[in-house]
Amino acid sequence: MANSTAYAPLDSPRANGSSQPKKVAYFYDSDVGNYAYNAGHPMKPHRIRLAHSLIMNYGLYKKMEIYRAKPASRYEMTQFHTDEYVDFLQKVTPDNMDNYAKEQSKYNVGDDCPVFDGLFEYCGISAGGSMEGAARLNRNKCDVAVNWAGGLHHAKKSEASGFCYINDIVLGIIELLRFKARVLYIDIDVHHGDGVEEAFYTTDRVMTVSFHKYGEYFPGTGELRDIGVGTGKNYSVNFPLRDGIDDKSYKGIFEPVIGKIMEVYRPEAVVLQCGGDSLSGDRLGCFNLSMKGHANCVDFVKSFGLPTLVLGGGGYTMRNVARTWAYETANLVGQDIGPNLPYTEYYDYYGPDYELDVRPSNMDNANSPEYLEKIKTQVFENLRATAHAPSVQMTDVPRAPLFPAGDNTNDPEAAGDLEDLDEREARLDDEDEDRNPDTRYTDRQWDKKISRADELDESDDEDAKTRNGVVPQANGRKRRPGIMDYQNPHAPAENSGTATPTEEDPMQLDDTTPQHAAAAAAVNAAVADELLQQKADAAEPPAAPAGDVEAASAKAVVTPPASPRAAAAEGGADAPTAPAAAAGESNGDVEMGEGEEVKKDDAEGETAKEGETKGE
Numbered sequence: 001m002a003n004s005t006a007y008a009p010l011d012s013p014r015a016n017g018s019s020q021p022k023k024v025a026y027f028y029d030s031d032v033g034n035y036a037y038n039a040g041h042p043m044k045p046h047r048i049r050l051a052h053s054l055i056m057n058y059g060l061y062k063k064m065e066i067y068r069a070k071p072a073s074r075y076e077m078t079q080f081h082t083d084e085y086v087d088f089l090q091k092v093t094p095d096n097m098d099n100y101a102k103e104q105s106k107y108n109v110g111d112d113c114p115v116f117d118g119l120f121e122y123c124g125i126s127a128g129g130s131m132e133g134a135a136r137l138n139r140n141k142c143d144v145a146v147n148w149a150g151g152l153h154h155a156k157k158s159e160a161s162g163f164c165y166i167n168d169i170v171l172g173i174i175e176l177l178r179f180k181a182r183v184l185y186i187d188i189d190v191h192h193g194d195g196v197e198e199a200f201y202t203t204d205r206v207m208t209v210s211f212h213k214y215g216e217y218f219p220g221t222g223e224l225r226d227i228g229v230g231t232g233k234n235y236s237v238n239f240p241l242r243d244g245i246d247d248k249s250y251k252g253i254f255e256p257v258i259g260k261i262m263e264v265y266r267p268e269a270v271v272l273q274c275g276g277d278s279l280s281g282d283r284l285g286c287f288n289l290s291m292k293g294h295a296n297c298v299d300f301v302k303s304f305g306l307p308t309l310v311l312g313g314g315g316y317t318m319r320n321v322a323r324t325w326a327y328e329t330a331n332l333v334g335q336d337i338g339p340n341l342p343y344t345e346y347y348d349y350y351g352p353d354y355e356l357d358v359r360p361s362n363m364d365n366a367n368s369p370e371y372l373e374k375i376k377t378q379v380f381e382n383l384r385a386t387a388h389a390p391s392v393q394m395t396d397v398p399r400a401p402l403f404p405a406g407d408n409t410n411d412p413e414a415a416g417d418l419e420d421l422d423e424r425e426a427r428l429d430d431e432d433e434d435r436n437p438d439t440r441y442t443d444r445q446w447d448k449k450i451s452r453a454d455e456l457d458e459s460d461d462e463d464a465k466t467r468n469g470v471v472p473q474a475n476g477r478k479r480r481p482g483i484m485d486y487q488n489p490h491a492p493a494e495n496s497g498t499a500t501p502t503e504e505d506p507m508q509l510d511d512t513t514p515q516h517a518a519a520a521a522a523v524n525a526a527v528a529d530e531l532l533q534q535k536a537d538a539a540e541p542p543a544a545p546a547g548d549v550e551a552a553s554a555k556a557v558v559t560p561p562a563s564p565r566a567a568a569a570e571g572g573a574d575a576p577t578a579p580a581a582a583a584g585e586s587n588g589d590v591e592m593g594e595g596e597e598v599k600k601d602d603a604e605g606e607t608a609k610e611g612e613t614k615g616e
Contacts, residue, residue: 022302024064024333025142027129028052029071032149035122038114042283042316042484043163045122048149050322050346054356055329057342063333065142069132070568071124072171076131080170080199085158089165090120112482113160123166126150130172130311135565137269137307138179144308144332148325151273151313153193154219154483162191162219162483163314169271170199172309173206175565176269180307184267185209186258188297189275189313190285191483192222192238196273202232204386207265211254213286214240218483224375227382234385237261239375242366243286247293249367253376255300262304264383269307274298276315276324280360283316283491284483288365291324291358298328317491319349320358327356374529 033049055061077086085107092100097115104110116122126149133145153169154162169185173196176183185200187193187210200206212222228236239253261267277285279294301308310332315321323341330337339355341347347354432442 022143022332022334023141024144024146024329025133025136026055026061026064026066026329027069027133027145027147027149028066029068029125029129029149032122032125035116035118037116037163041114044316044318045149047315047318047321048312050318050349051148051325051329053344053346054322054326054341057344058326058330058335058337060326060329060333060335060337063335064146064329067132069125069128069147071121072127072131072166072168073124076171076565077123077127077166079174080157080167081155082158086166089123092119093117108159108161109165112163112484113165119165126152127166127168127171130168130309131175131565132568133309134172134175135563135569137309138176139566139569140307141569143305144302144310146310146329146332148312151189151275151311153187153189153273153275153313154191154195156195156198161195164195167195167199169193169196169273169311172311173200173271175563176271176309177205178563178566180268181205182207182265182267183269183271184261184265185271185273186297186301187211187273187275187313188254188278188294189273190278190282190287191218191275191314193273194219194221197221197226197236197238200232201228201236202230204231204235207235207237207261207267209237209239209257209261211239211241211250213243214238215242217286217486224378234382235265237379237382239379241287242371244288244363244365245367246288246360246365247290247296249365249369249372250287250289250293251296253372254297257376257379258300260380260383264386267306269309270301270304271309271311272298272301273311273313274325274328275313276317276321277313279315279317279320279324279358280363281317281320281358281488281491282314283488284314284486285316285488285491286486288360288363290360291320291327291356293360294324294358295328295331299331302332322346323350323356324358 028048030049033046035045037043037045074086074090088100088103088107088109092103092109092115094115094117097104104115109115126147129147130150133147133150136142137145147168150168150172152164152167155164155167155170173183173185182204183206185193185196185206185208187196187208189210190213192212192214193208193210197208197210200208210222214222222238222240224238224240226236226238227234237257239257274294274297276282276294278287278289279285280288280290298310310328312321312325315324327337337356339357341350341354341356435442
């Protein structure tokens with residue numbers, strides 16, 4: 001039976017979130033919309049341009065600082081990803097991809113993650129905005145940093161996955177960890193944030209929280225019992241959900257869980273992934289959130305007043321994603337915007353209603369209150385086991401130079417004396433071969449070490465059928481599930497002009513949809529019951545006194561060395577000024593210099609003032 005929920009009008013006091021002013025840094029590169037995956041591919045970078053057009057034409061540029069980040073370099077990407085994988089992304093093109101057939105299989109590049117023109121440049125834009133946003137938060141240059149081109153949470157250390165090649169989220173969190181003792185990562189994408197969870201699964205300095213569909217669904221990870229290992233035990237939080245969750249149910253789990261985590265973990269910064277595929281009517285999604293329900297998560301996180309990095313993510317009905325991200329940007333800057341869309345060159349995309357809204361359908365909500373309560377109770381039990389916020393002794397750890405020999409572009413006179421990259425790689429290979437085998441592996445040796453999938457033993461609490469997201473097939477061969485395996489049959493077609501589900505479309509799952517989701521969710525409920533029963537007689541660990549927590553947190557006193565991203569965040573006074581941009585442009589694109597702020601004039605339709613670059 002479909003749930004009926006009353007939704008307040010868009011002009012209600014809560015509709016646009018808190019009006020408390022925040023200093024917001026907004027990152028956008030006008031080139032991002034020029035890249036395209038293969039024809040017919042559901043991931044369309046053009047959606048970033050649609051969202052930016054609405055943001056500019058609503059006049060939100062008056063309330064925030066706009067930057068064009070320097071694209072992430074190869075060396076910055078290798079702070080998380082392996083050298084070989086990044087080199088492959090840099091070299092492969094549609095013209096030479098036949099020469100890299102073996103590498104494509106090794107790095108999972110294919111149907112979901114195709115090779116396309118400008119692949120490496122596209123990855124650099126996405127990662128650069130997230131890293132520079134994190135650097136500005138570290139330097140207290142802003143309260144909130146927004147990069148809608150980021151949020152690509154499936155990419156692994158040496159593998160592409162789920163339309164994601166470079167994990168800009170992990171790179172941004174690594175940057176934050178240089179100044180922040182604890183970082184909280186929150187993921188409201190319909191798919192599990194497996195790449196980010198995997199990267200920080202063994203540490204307590206990052207807590208990952210994911211609200212996602214679980215079952216016969218990509219990526220097949222994110223069980224309730226996946227809570228981390230070693231030092232990171234209980235610092236991975238997964239809230240598996242069923243189809244059709246609506247605003248009321250989502251709010252009922254999101255706010256209590258995040259509120260409890262804030263109380264227990266006490267993060268110093270938050271990274272929020274706002275995947276738009278959890279919206280109603282998404283091509284690859286199966287949730288039933290309205291635009292307001294989705295934005296409520298952003299408002300709630302904002303209310304804690306912590307430095308926050310806000311990123312995009314999934315979202316495959318472009319019109320709905322663009323409207324929602326524009327609306328959430330307005331909430332972040334505390335600006336009320338009306339329901340009528342401004343006219344832009346993309347205006348026809350939003351027919352037939354031409355309104356700033358994504359309405360829920362009358363899709364059935366398979367998440368019963370009892371099921372949600374069981375999962376929430378078990379999540380709280382796991383959080384109590386963390387006792388209190390972990391303390392971190394921040395030390396000045398020497399780091400390898402970001403730009404190795406052969407790439408010192410700042411010293412042209414010395415460039416001729418430096419070895420090129422091939423010579424450097426050959427020298428390091430020789431050093432690795434000559435190294436005493438009884439000594440500790442270097443980082444480079446670990447990055448080059450590859451383990452076969454069948455080389456590691458299964459843990460006692462791991463289900464062999466879903467380990468690493470590999471699902472056994474009827475013929476005995478294993479196949480990794482693809483993100484495009486599920487297609488929402490009731491989502492509006494991209495060229496239909498229908499922006500939101502209609503009343504006549506109940507969005508009921510047809511007979512072609514796998515029917516294993518309810519069974520998988522039932523397993524999670526059973527696991528929760530079993531764990532609760534086991535802990536029924538266990539004594540609750542005492543909470544640490546507030547003074548102890550403050551004293552433990554006070555240990556993080558040593559300031560790490562500045563990184564190139566932090567230097568860029570400083571915004572030196574000798575940086576070139578950005579070219580002027582017209583505020584009344586229909587598409588809202590702004591040409592900006594690298595790492596520069598573009599300030600708009602308050603008068604509508606007038607030429608914007610020349611951008612001013614700020615120093616400390």
